[in-house]
Amino acid sequence: MAQREQRPRVDAYEAVFAALAHASRRKVLVTIFFNGGSMTAGEIAAIFEHAWQTTTRHLRVLEAAGLLTQERRGRERIYRIERRRLELVRDWLSHFSKTTKH
Amino acid sequence: MAQREQRPRVDAYEAVFAALAHASRRKVLVTIFFNGGSMTAGEIAAIFEHAWQTTTRHLRVLEAAGLLTQERRGRERIYRIERRRLELVRDWLSHFSKTTKH
DNA sequence: ACAATACTAAGCGAATTCGCTTAATATTCG
DNA sequence: CGAATATTAAGCGAATTCGCTTAGTATTGT
Numbered sequence: 001m002a003q004r005e006q007r008p009r010v011d012a013y014e015a016v017f018a019a020l021a022h023a024s025r026r027k028v029l030v031t032i033f034f035n036g037g038s039m040t041a042g043e044i045a046a047i048f049e050h051a052w053q054t055t056t057r058h059l060r061v062l063e064a065a066g067l068l069t070q071e072r073r074g075r076e077r078i079y080r081i082e083r084r085r086l087e088l089v090r091d092w093l094s095h096f097s098k099t100t101k102h
Numbered sequence: 103m104a105q106r107e108q109r110p111r112v113d114a115y116e117a118v119f120a121a122l123a124h125a126s127r128r129k130v131l132v133t134i135f136f137n138g139g140s141m142t143a144g145e146i147a148a149i150f151e152h153a154w155q156t157t158t159r160h161l162r163v164l165e166a167a168g169l170l171t172q173e174r175r176g177r178e179r180i181y182r183i184e185r186r187r188l189e190l191v192r193d194w195l196s197h198f199s200k201t202t203k204h
Numbered sequence: 205a206c207a208a209t210a211c212t213a214a215g216c217g218a219a220t221t222c223g224c225t226t227a228a229t230a231t232t233c234g
Numbered sequence: 235c236g237a238a239t240a241t242t243a244a245g246c247g248a249a250t251t252c253g254c255t256t257a258g259t260a261t262t263g264t
Contacts, residue, residue, distance in 0.1 A: 011125055013122075013125075013128065014123060014124070014125055017119050017120075017122040017123035017128075018119075018120075018123040018221095020115075020119040020123075021116060021119035021120040021123050022116070022221090022222085023113055023115075023116055024222095026115065026119075029198070033197075033198055040240085040241095041240075041241060041242090042239095042240060042241075045241090050222095050223065050224085051223075051224065051225080052240095052241085053223095053224080053225080053226095053241090053242080053243090054222070054223060054224075056241065056242060056243090057221095057222080057223090057242095058222090060242085061221095072230090072231095072241095074231065074232075074240090075230065075231040075232060075239065075240050075241075076231095076239095076240065076241085077240080077241065077242090081198065083198055083199060083200075086195050086198045086199070087195075087198075087199055089195055090192050090195035090196055090199065093188050093189075093191055093192035093195070094192055095132075095135070096131070096135055096183065096185055096188045096189075097185060097188070097189055097192065098185075120251095124251090124252085126252095142210085142211095143210075143211065143212090144209090144210060144211075147211095152252095152253065152254085153253075153254065153255080154210095154211085155211090155212080155213090155253095155254080155255080155256095156252070156253060156254075158211070158212060158213090159212095159251095159252080159253090160252090162212085174211095174260090174261095176210090176261060176262075177209060177210050177211075177260065177261040177262065178209095178210065178211080178261095179210080179211065179212090
């Protein structure tokens with residue numbers, strides 16, 4: 001089966017923070033977000049100077065971290081932002097603030 | 103000068119997310135936080151199994167990311183949480199949420 | 205002054221990351 | 235079917251990370 005390998009991360013936060021630690025990957029998220037929440041792999045790759053195969057890898061990291069979901073559509077692949085995952089991290093960070101309300 | 107080398111990071115987010123990507127470093131932050139916001143290097147190192155020299159390095163990473171500040175007090179060194187830095191990141195993540203209010 | 209305490213610094217090896225390149229796969233169009 | 239399009243897979247080398255260990259420095263107590 002063509003199911004993508006998705007080794008279960010013991011610590012979800014680890015994957016998410018590591019994914020967010022790279023400028024290109026944050027740029028991917030911001031770009032998809034301002035594009036309405038979803039873009040094809042090709043559109044995403046087009047915003048970068050570096051080889052698009054490199055972007056493919058970044059997309060897989062983001063997907064493995066649960067920050068993107070992806071769906072095949074014909075010969076294109078559509079990536080979508082997973083807001084809830086980002087909110088999970090934001091809420092973790094909120095614990096350190098006095099103004100924690102959630 | 104004994105001033106600690108603090109190379110200016112072009113991208114502050116990079117340093118912060120990378121710092122948060124390691125479970126031990128998150129544990130350091132949580133531990134200091136629940137201890138009232140500050141602890142000595144020795145107290146922090148004591149919560150880990152691994153060599154305390156390893157923790158020293160983690161502390162420097164957290165400091166370089168601006169998540170901790172540090173101050174010498176006699177022969178001890180006191181580390182303090184820098185809440186504003188964590189809030190910076192939380193706010194960045196908030197941009198992706200519909201319920202952004204800040 | 206000397207020993208003890210509390211650290212930081214520096215260097216090593218295994219593992220991981222990030223760009224690259226070459227190759228493979230899947231879908232659509234003529 | 236065969237070419238074109240869209241994308242993933244796999245493997246390479248340089249750089250970084252993370253644990254370790256050994257060594258060095260600064261402050262305190264006697």
